Amino acid sequence: MPSARLPLLLALLLPFASTCFPKQRRFQKFPENFLWGTATASYQVEGAWNADGKGVNVWDTFTHEGGHVVNNETGDVACDSYHKYKEDVQLMKSIGLSHYRFSISWSRILPDGTAASYNEKGMQYYRDLVDELTGNNIIPLATLYHWDLPQPLQDAGGWLNESIISYFEDYARICFQELGSKVKLWLTHNEPFETCWSAYGLGEDAPGYSDHPGTYPYQCAHNLIKSHATVWHLYNIRYRPSHHGKVGITLNVEWKEPKYANQTAAADRSLDFMLGWFANPIYVNGNYPQSMIDQVAMKSAAQGFKESRLPTFTSDEMNYIRGTSDFFGVNHYTTRLVEHHQNSPELVSFVADQDTLETFDPTWPRAASLWLYEVPWGMRKVLNYIRVTYGNPDILVTENGVSDHSGSLNDQFRIQYHSSYIANMHQAIQDGCKVIGYTAWSLLDNFEWALGYSEKFGIHQVNFMDPARPRKAKMSAGWFRELIKNNGQAES
């Protein structure tokens, strides 16, 4: 063909070419060495509730008591990961995960909660799991406390009793000693907001306290924050020089969007009560956010309390607490609309103290979990809020995920959820947030606390009717494999 004709031919074909080859979509590439992982927690997946010398914890008691969980289901067997961890690690490997976030069951290695009761067989399970992970090039990220307190410590008051701090320190020391040569990433606590509100105020989680919603949550948090700081210092002084790892904490936060433009103070206050409650002491100044101090003091005085229901830290304690985290672990799932709402002065409750009203936009799609609306832009706002408010720390997203009831293998909605939240995380990185990794909740369908097995978050299905607890990859597992292989995704 004479070359002079070529431009003409191209001009004729070009309109067709653009329909055959749609406009190139931009690709969201993540930073080199970005971590992609999945998460679980001991009570939700391990089962083996009384195997090999394990002691009873608050979730064993709570589920066996009956009346607290959908269908009175329990974590007695759960996914049986205690026996099937090698298979779990192969699932992770086939997706190409860089890390696995799991939690250690305190009562498995210290059956009565104290160092005196050390149970070698329980510890061996975690050594084996960690060896299996590192042997397959998967970085272990261990959470020390994901809600399964040894029952004897609960009987002594649990997180309400200050003595919990030294028990937690002993437990952490044993974990660092035994696992620290291979585990380089640690989280002290998972979602202290849930520990102190859902378990000690609302009563939906074990141990199910709901009679003192205006005092117990604050007392719980006070001891918990000190326990975190104590364990960070322990690692910093005793173990960091030889183990060279990092210790952080995972906080959960919903994005709080002002319902009306003039409601930013209410939304900020709500963020302070959820995130700042823990983040302000640890990342800012060793103390609670000023809005919390003011609100609780004002309410307490009006209610005739001699002092604020919010405990105070001494200046030594503040110095000890401030700066005790090597990275910012964040669990983010959903968003709420917030407006000011003046609560009746006689309500003595952590929720009433906030003087806010939280609602949802009816256009937001909802997951199986009643609290979980899909609002992807909340992810970008949360990450930027952390960047600006807490001194631009390294951020590790330690949970993000979505539920259905069926556990279907065809989970397109889950791909859509993760993809849109990940796109917003990518934008946050462009905004300057130092996000170092993303962790999907969860590797497996599992025991969803008070909702039992009725809500499923896994990228693998587990057949809970079959004693062998077989696993099957959902479509989302394949989608994650591609995402990780490409270290990113095409913009949708």
Ligand code: PNW
């Ligand atoms: C997290 N909410 O908990 C926990 O860390 C996981 O153990 C849990 O399975 C997962 O999220 C899914 O629920 C949350 O009501 C529980 O807003 C409740 C809420 C948020 C997080």
